[in-house]
Amino acid sequence: MGFISGAVPPAPLDLLIVAASTVGIVGLGLIVSRRQSNAEDYFLASRAARWPAIGLALFASNISSTAIIGLAGAAYALGISVYDYEWSAALVLVFFCLFLLPSVLASRVYTMPEFLERRYDRRVRLYFAVLTLVLIVFVDSAGALYSGSLVCRMLWPGLSLEVIAATLAGAAGLYTLVGGLGALMWTESVQALLLISSAFVVAVAAFAKAGGWHSVMTRVDPTMLSLIRPIGDPGVPWPGLVFGIPVLGFYYWCTNQFIVQRFLSARSLEDGRRGALLAGLLKLSGLFLMVLPGTCAIVLFPHLKHADQVYPTLMFRLLPEGVLGFVAAGFVAATLASVSSALNCASALITMDVVQPLVSRIAPQRLVRVGRLSTAGLLLIAVWWTPQIERFGALWQYLQAMLAYAVPPVVALFLGGLFWRGANAAGAIATVVFGTLCGIALFLLTVVLRWVPLHFLYAAPLLLSIDLAILIGVSLSRPAALSTEAAALVWRGAQFRAESMRLRSVRLMVNYRVQAAALLALTACIVAAFR
Secondary structure: OOOOOOOOOHHHHHHHHHHHHHHHHHHHHHOOOOOOHHHHHHHHHOOOOOOOHHHHHHHHHOHHHHHHHHHHHHHHHHHHHHHHHHHHHHHHHHHHHHHHHHHHHHHOOOOOHHHHHHOHHHHHHHHHHHHHHHHHHHHHHHHHHHHHHHHHHHHHOOOOHHHHHHHHHHHHHHHHHHHHHHHHHHHHHHHHHHHHHHHHHHHHHHHHHOHHHHHHHHHHHHHHHOOEEEEOOOOOEEEHHHHHHHHHHHHHHHHHHHHHHHHHHHHHHHHHHHHHHHHHOOOOOOOOHHHHHHHHHHHHHHOOHHHHHHHHHHHHHOOOOOOOHHHHHHHHHHHHHHHHHHHHHHHHHHHHHHHHHOOOOOHHHHHHHHHHHHHHHHHHHHHHHHHHHEEEEEEHHHHHHHHHOHHHHHHHHHHHHHHOOOOOOOHHHHHHHHHHHHHHHHHHHHHHHHHHHOOOHHHHHHHHHHHHHHHHHHHHHHHOOOOOHOOOOOOOOOOOOOHHHOOOOOHHHOHHHHHHHHHHHHHHHHHHHOO
C-alpha cells in the first residue's frame, strides 16, 4: 500500500515532529535505564511498579498500532461488533483480579510458564514457553511492525516496508535491550498518553467531517452499528461473543506473558488489581477512539479496497499540517510500545524458562546478557516475517484467527489447574500433545483447505471443550497426589470468604470489588446502548 490517493503529502513539519518524538521516546528509555544487576531488576522492574504505571503500560502494550488499524478496519468492513473484543476485556480482567492474580503474585514466579510448571511439571513449562515465543514473534511483534510500517511508508513513500520495519524494530530494541522492563514501563506510560491524545484527535476530525454523531448514526446501515450479531455474522456472531471471545481474552489477559509480565512487576496485590481495573477502563474508550472512526470512514470513503487502509486514510485525508505529525508520532509511539513489550517478554521466556533450567548455575549477570542477545535474535525474525502479513488479508482477522487455533490447550490447563485439584501432569501432557494436534488439524481443515466452513470464534470453544475433556479424562484415569506447592495454586472458596471479611473494614471507594462492580456496570451500559 503506497501513499493514499487524494491526500496531501506530509509536510516537513510533520516529518520533523515524528522524528523528534521517536528520538525523544528512545532517549527517555535510555535516560531512565539503569544498570541491571540481576534478572528480577531486568525482567520485572525490581517488582516495584505502582498501579498507574501498570494500567497505562497494559493499555499501551495492548492498544498498539496493530489494534488501531485492525479495529478501525474491521469496523469499516464488518461493523462495530469488533468492539466486543474490547469491552469483554473488562470482564476478563475482573475475573483475573478475583481468581488468578492473587495466586500468580504470591507464587513470586518470573513467567507464566514457570507458574504452570509449579502446577504441573517442567514439560508443560517448556511447551508454553515455546508456544508463547512463536506467538510473540509471528503475531505480536510482526503485527505491530507491519501496522506501524503502513503509516510510516506514507510519511516516507520512497522507503520499503522492510527498511521501515527494521528501523522501528531497532528503535524499540535500543532502549528495551539496555533498560529492561523498568525503562519499558516508563516509556509505555508516556506512549499511552500520547496514543490516547492522538486517537482522540482523529476521532474528532472523522466525526466532524462526516457531519457529526447523528449523521453517522443515521447514514450507516444499522446492522453495522450493532454489537450483538446473528449466528451467521462473518465478524462476531453472538455465540462466538459468548463462547469464543472469552477463550481468547482469558489467554491474552490472564496467561500471556506479554501482558502478565506487567502484573508480575507489581509491588503489591492491590497495585496489580488496580492496574488491571485501570486497563479495563481504558479499554472501553476504544469504541469512541478507534472503532467508530472506522464507521465514519464508511460515510467518508465508501470505496476503499483494503480494510487496513481505513485509519491511515483518516489521518492523511483529514488532518492539517502539524496535527498530522502529532498523530503520526502517537502511531509510531504505539508501535514502539508494542514491539518493546514483546521483546522484553521474549527475553524473559528464553532466559528464565529455557536457559536457566538447563544451566542452573549460570550467574545473574550472564542471565541478563543472554536475555539481551536472545531478544536481538528474535527481533530479526520478526522483521523478516513482517512483510509476509500482507498476504493474509485484514490484519485483525489474522491476529485473532492465529490465537483461536493455538491457545485453547493453554486455557484448559490454567482453568483446570485453577479450579480442580484433580488436574495433574499426566492430564496436562496429554492435553498439550493431543490438543495441539486437534488445533492443527482443525486449522488445516477450516483455514488452509477450506473443507469445513467454521468461524474461528466457534473453533476456539470447540477446541477448549476437547482439551478440557482430555485433561479431565486422563487425570482421572491416572490419578496422582497433589504436591503442597501445586495445592497452593488451586483457588479455594475459603480464600474468598476471608478476603470478604477483610474488605469490610476498607472504604468503599478503594475497595477493588466495588471498583470492579462499577467497571462492569459501565461496560453493561455501553453494550446496552449499542446492542
